[in-house]
C-alpha cells in the first residue's frame with residue numbers, strides 16, 4: 438500500500454492533515470472509560486457509538502492492537518469564541534461527514550480489514566436513536582469514538598506532525614483508520 442497515496446485520500450476528502458502512525462505509537466489507556474463515564478460531553482449512555490453501549494474497553498483495546506498501522510487524521514473547525522458550543526457541535530457534524538467521505542474512499546482499498554474510529558457522539562443523526570431506546574438507524578455507517586477504544590489522542594498525536602490544539606477560537610477533531618498492510622500486500 439502506497440502510504441502517500443493513502444494519506445492523500447484523507448486530505449482529498451476533507452481532512453486538514455493525515456499521517457501514518459505505527460501500532461507502537463498508539464497510546465491506549467483504560468482510564469478513558471472513566472473519563473467517558475464522567476459524561477462531560479453528555480453522550481455517555483446516550484449514543485450507540487459511545488460507552489457503555491459501544492462495548493467493553495478491554496476486548497476493544499485488544500481488537501485495536503491487532504492492526505499494525507493507522508492513519509491519524511484531523512479536521513479544524515472555527516469558533517466564534519471558546520464558549521461557542523453551537524460551533525463545536527457544527528464542527529463535530531462536519532468532522533463526521535469528513536469521516537464518512539474517508540470511509541467511502543478507503544474501504545475499497547482496505548476492505549473489511551480496517552477499523553475506523555472518529556470523534557465521539559457519532560453525529561450522523563440529529564438525535565441518536567439511543568436516546569429513545571431505538572436501534573441504531575445506520576449500523577453500517579456509524580463509527581465508534583477513538584476514546585471508546587481507549588485511544589489517548591493527545592499522546593498519540595505527539596508521534597506525528599498533527600497538533601492537538603490549533604489556535605484560539607478553533608476546535609480540532611481527530612479520527613484514525615487502523616489497518617493491516619499484510620491483508621493488502
Ligand code: SF4
Pocket residue numbers: 484485486558559560561562564565566567572573574575576578579
Ligand atoms: S447512526 Fe444515528 S442512531 Fe446510529 S449511533 Fe449514530 S447517531 Fe446514533
